Amino acid sequence: MGLLAMILGLTACDPQRISELEEGVSTEADVRARFGEPxxxxxxxxxxxxxxxxxxxGQKNYMITIGPDGKMAALRQVLTPENFARVQPGMAAESLRRLLGKPARRTPYPLKNETEWEWRWMQPPNSPMVFTAVLNADQRVERSGSSPDRGTEAN
Structure with a gap:
């Protein structure tokens, strides 16, 4: 219970942390002070x-770019329909991870020789969703898509 409260507290603080950072001004040290170790x-x-x-x-993953000058060049929430549209059949697992971050869950299906990677996200204005990418035995995307997040619906 304590771990869940800590994780929820971290995600609740994200808007404040983001507001304290400015692209082109904030340093790597500023980013680490607000967000911790990546x-x-x-x-x-x-x-x-x-x-x-x-x-x-949570329903977000952030990618923060630190430029060669040591300043924050970009701060992006990457679980978006635009990024999901970039996931194409044949994409390598490492490229998928670089694009969307670590998935919420990985589920292997040994008989099919496939693994599902899932990310929880929020479709505007307020619809909880799950994006799923199915990887084959070669760790390449076979197919992908979004569906309602049934785990967040009221019983």
């Missing part, structure tokens, strides 16, 4: 990208 750090074409995951309880 889940992952990716090398990108314009600097390093810090992944801040809010799955499985």
């Amino acid at each position: 889940e992952n750090i990716w090398d990108g074409p314009v600097g390093r990208v810090f992944e801040y995951n809010r799955q499985p309880q």
Whole structure:
């Protein structure tokens, strides 16, 4: 129960943390002071990208780009319909992870030789959704799509 409260507290603080940062001004140290250690750090074409995951309880994942000058170049919430549209058959699992961040859940289906990756997200204005990408044995996307998040509906 304490861990859940801590995680929910982290996601509730995100808007305040974001408002305290400014692209082109805030430093890597400022980002780490507000968000802590990133889940992952990716090398990108314009600097390093810090992944801040809010799955499985949250419905957002943040990618924060730190430019070569050590300043925050971009802060993006990546669980969006625009990014989901970029997920195409044949996409490698690492590219998928770089695009959307760590999934909320990975479910293997050994008999089908497939694994489902799921991300919880919010479709505006207020519809809880799940985006699912199905990966084949070669760890490439076979198909993907969104559906209502049944886990958040009232009983």
